[in-house]
Amino acid sequence: MQKLAFTLAFGLAATGMAFAQSMTELDADGSGALSLAELQVAYPSATEDTFVTIDANADGAVDEAELTAAVEAGTLITDS
């Protein structure tokens, strides 16, 4: 049981690290949020409809909180 808890905690930590890196890498113009084009680099299947759904505050950009929520909700799926 203890081993399972450790494995889960380690897995979550690793996912978080990879995610933080990808947000910075995807933000090509350094705006701190992602445009649809930037989002499609990581999620090629994302459409304008997907983008509007993810952009919870409708400011035309997907920030880190919105991206995290979309990934957790399963809205964004990597093709690879």
Ligand SMILES: [Ca+2]
């Ligand atoms: Ca937004």
